[in-house]
Every structure is written in C-alpha cells, then in structure tokens.
Amino acid sequence: MGLLAGCGSKTEKKASETTDLKPIKVAASATPHSEILEKAKEILAKKGWDLQVTVFNDYVQPNEVVESGAFDANYFQHVPYMNSYNEEKGTHLVDAGDIHYEPFGIYPGTKKSLKDLAKGDVIAVPNDTTNEARALLLLQDNGVITLKDGAGLEATVNDIKDNPYGIKIEELEAAQVSRVVKEVAFVVLNGNYALxxxxxxxxxxxxxxxxxSEAAKTYVNIIAVKKGNENSEGIKALVDVLKSDEVKKFINDKYDGAVIPFQ
Structure with a gap:
C-alpha cells in the first residue's frame, strides 16, 4: 500500500475446477495484491485449498464483504487504515498476517549522493500526513535532518529539529513529486509512484x-479477517503460504524492490 496500493476491474473470480478443494474467498486490490495471491493459489491447490480471488477497485467494499461474511479475508490495506475503518464503520476487522510493504525511497534529482547536499538544496516530499512523515523519517535515518523527539509517524516539516545541510523541504501532492525530479536535488517517493x-x-x-523501520512495521500490508476467524484453518493456510519462501521469491523477482516481503 502507498497509503494503499492497487486498482483494477471489479470482479475477477475463478471457480474451483476441483470440487474436493476447500474454498478460501479473498477480496484484493489488483496490484500487487491479486498478483501475489495468484501465485499463492498454485501452492494452496496442492494443499487442498481453492483460493478464489476477487479484485476490487475501491477500499470500502473489500472490508464490507469480509465484515458481512461473504468473503473470508481481504488483502489490500495496512493496520492504520483498518483501525480507522473499524472506528468509523463499527466493523470488527483484525490483522491475520503481515505480508509485504512498499518502501519509500530517496531518489536522485540534480544530485546523485547525499554527501553532495549543500545549503539551499531542495528535496521534494509528499504533502499528505502519512506519506510526509515517512519521507521525513527516511531522511532522518540517512542523516539529512533530525526530527523532534516523539514526532514519529505524524511528523511534518514543523517537527524538524536540526537541518545541518540547510536544505529546503518542498511539499507536493504525492503524484506530483516524481515530476520535479529534474528541478530538485532529491525526491522521496513511495513504491507505486516510483514504479x-x-x-x-x-x-x-x-x-x-x-x-x-518504524514505517515498514506500521504500514505493512496485511491479510484482514473478521475477528474470530484469524485462527481458522483456511486463513492460517493462506498466511503460511503468503509468508513462504516460494512466495517471497516471487515477490522479490517480480517487483524488483518496489514490494518487499515483510520478515
């Protein structure tokens, strides 16, 4: 998830070709979630499970169908979004397994190394609350700035305590950040916009x-289920396969670092 990731056609459900396979119904975003699930489907079939994946292009219906019991799980969101949704809608969704995260990166603009930073250089970051905090934390982790104690995942430019290079942070709408790459020293992008x-x-x-990192642990994309179903046989089988070495290799090979298995 960038905040969240993926879009796609509304329905893409495949019926089981083998009647003795037990179904697991999962709602997902298209990229990368449904793609990862299709890989898991192959493995689960050998274990007696028919993974049925339906692609949604919004972030409301996947939670509604899990809450109603029409689906066993969904795969598109991170815990902060799920918790906010539960609070707003009165739903009872829980995290059944942490699967992957989509990392923020610092990318070169007019300069190629952070060692070349000089007073007045500009670094472009997303301006929405979640993504700006992640960008600033990444800059802090790499010695560019220091944030005030406790700023964490709500950090803004107002929380910058030390700025030893005298750089300027330019806040832009997330989709616009990559477009100024030739005009600023560096840009900080999340996985989907980098792609x-x-x-x-x-x-x-x-x-x-x-x-x-704090951000990766917080914004890891999860398998979400209705409370009480997290230890069901099918969900445990699904999570085990998604965290398997075979699926991790698939993720690493296909997405070239834009999607990373959560350890």
Missing amino acids: EAGFSVKKDAIAYEKSD
Whole structure:
C-alpha cells in the first residue's frame, strides 16, 4: 500500500475446477495484491485449498464483504487504515498476517549522493500526513535532518529539529513529486509512484525503508479477517503460504524492490 496500493476491474473470480478443494474467498486490490495471491493459489491447490480471488477497485467494499461474511479475508490495506475503518464503520476487522510493504525511497534529482547536499538544496516530499512523515523519517535515518523527539509517524516539516545541510523541504501532492525530479536535488517517493516514474527501488534508490523501520512495521500490508476467524484453518493456510519462501521469491523477482516481503 502507498497509503494503499492497487486498482483494477471489479470482479475477477475463478471457480474451483476441483470440487474436493476447500474454498478460501479473498477480496484484493489488483496490484500487487491479486498478483501475489495468484501465485499463492498454485501452492494452496496442492494443499487442498481453492483460493478464489476477487479484485476490487475501491477500499470500502473489500472490508464490507469480509465484515458481512461473504468473503473470508481481504488483502489490500495496512493496520492504520483498518483501525480507522473499524472506528468509523463499527466493523470488527483484525490483522491475520503481515505480508509485504512498499518502501519509500530517496531518489536522485540534480544530485546523485547525499554527501553532495549543500545549503539551499531542495528535496521534494509528499504533502499528505502519512506519506510526509515517512519521507521525513527516511531522511532522518540517512542523516539529512533530525526530527523532534516523539514526532514519529505524524511528523511534518514543523517537527524538524536540526537541518545541518540547510536544505529546503518542498511539499507536493504525492503524484506530483516524481515530476520535479529534474528541478530538485532529491525526491522521496513511495513504491507505486516510483514504479510509475520508471524507478527501480533496488537500482535507483539512494536509500529506502528497511523491514525493521518504524514505517515498514506500521504500514505493512496485511491479510484482514473478521475477528474470530484469524485462527481458522483456511486463513492460517493462506498466511503460511503468503509468508513462504516460494512466495517471497516471487515477490522479490517480480517487483524488483518496489514490494518487499515483510520478515
């Protein structure tokens, strides 16, 4: 999820071809979630499960169908979004498994190394609350700035305590950040916008969020289920396969660092 990731056609459900397979119905965003699930489907079939994936292009219906019991799980969101949805809608969704995260990266603009930063240089970051905080934390992790104690995942430019390079932070709508890459020293992008801009996290990012970072732990994309179903046989089988070495390899090979398995 960038905040969230993916869009796609409303329905894309496949019926079981083998009647003795037990169904697991999952609602998902198209990219990368449904793609990862299609890989898991192959493995689950060998274990006696028919993974039925339906793609949604919004972030409300996948939660509604899980809450109603029409689907067993969904795969499109992170815990902060789920918790906010539960609070607003009175639903009872819980995290059944942490699967992947989509890392923020620092990408070169007019400069190629953070060591070359000079007073007055501009770094462009997203201006929405969640993504700006992640960008600032990543800059802090790489010695560009220091934030006030406790700023955490609500940090804004007003929380910058030390700015040893004298750089300017330019706040832009998330989709616009990559478009100024030739005008600023560096840009900080989340995974899906980096992909859209033609960047490879592994090849092009100067630095990116690691799996043990505060942001990665917080914004890991999850398998969400209705409370009480997190330990059901089918959900446990699904999560085990999604966290398997085979699926991790698929993620790493296909997404080139834009999607990273959560350890």
